[in-house]
Amino acid sequence: MNQPERLYTLYWKDGRLYILDQRLLPHRVEYLSCTRYREVADAIREMAVRGAPAIGITAAFGMAVAAYEVLAEENTQARLRSYLAEASRELFKARPTAVNLAWALERIEKWLSENEGLSLKDIAAGLLREAEAIYREDLENNRMIGINGCALIPDRASVLTHCNAGALATGGYGTALGVIRASVAEGKKVHVYIDETRPLLQGSRLTAFEMLHDDIPATLVTDNCAGSLMKQGKIDLIVVGADHIARNGDTANKIGTYSLAVLAASHNIPLYVAAPLSTIDLALPAGEDIIIEERKPEEVTCFGNQAVAPDGIEVYNPAFDVTPAKLIKALITEKGVIYNPDQEKLYKLFAKV
Ligand code: MRU
Secondary structure (H helix, E strand, C coil), X not given: CCCCCCCCCEEEECCEEEEECHHHCCCCCCEEEECCHHHHHHHHHCCCCCCHHHXXXXXXXXXXXXXXXXXXXXXXXXXXXXXXXXXXXXXXXXXXCCHHHHHHHHHHHHHHHHCCCCCHHHHHHHHHHHHHHHHHHHHHHHHHHHHXXXXXXXXXXXXXXXXXXXXXXXXXXXXXXXXXXXXXHCCCCEEEEEECCCCCCHHHHHHHHHHHHCCCCEEEECHHHHHHHHHCCCCCEEEECCCEEECCCCEEEXXXXXHHHHHHHHCCCCEEEECCHHHEECCCCCHHHCCCCECCCHHHHEECCEECCXXXXXXXXXXXXXXXXXHCCEEEECXXXXXXXXXXXXHHHHHCC
């Protein structure tokens, strides 16, 4: 087992990409060691690494891995170009909903088109530097999201979150959990309710792990507890991450987010979405255009290795749903907070960049 001094979602060492295998958390800390881009694509597809920004960062490193593969085996520019194009296509296909994946690959392709004359060695090194920059910038963006989101979290707030939009899902610190972390760092007392997040339990396995690690008071609940908690007055606000935000503000996030948004509206509780600009897709007009990933039935029919449904039952297992912008009180980004997000405000936000 290769373990760095602190828990990184991924890291690069001695020509290899190490990816924390989040499927094993919270019980085991193990890293996958990747020297082939196909291993990186598998890690994304099989959700060893997950969370929109982390997927994007991983794909960028996957391109550097591909370049080093060619460098080790065969030294022609043409081979490098065709292999990188193939790697980009494969990595892109690994998961369809999180737009950060396409965003990171586009950024890598832009770097490649701007650096055509370089040697193979310099291209591989340059791709690695670009991936590292994407990683570093995501961490910085999360810290800004935290700072910007702080103002929305009152002292003694009771906050509900869904899935894991924390350090593990990003370059570090987290988006939704970054807002919580920043509020706690400011001295606010915050209590976090964590939805377990069926079927893959990112809430109970990962968010609970992060909150315990940081000593942030938290309570784990089943997903179907949310409405009852709201009715009892135990939730002041909801903060979640995002996988794909259309230009009208409609937001895809982990399945169950839409149900929370509807419940929140009927209890007059604000729902905030915390996400970097790399999750906003100005090319996409509205939420109905977002491709929603459907995953295998076994995620629902089994609990761990234990079957919990009869053989042969039909299953519908979308990994995400779309919350319409009108149910989102504000979008918290590294460039500021956008209340009642809509197309005009999102265009303006990008005009500031
Ligand atoms: O299927 P996952 O675990 O990749 O889904 C993750 C989420 O839905 C997160 O809320 C989202 O990616 C934001 S992570 C900062």
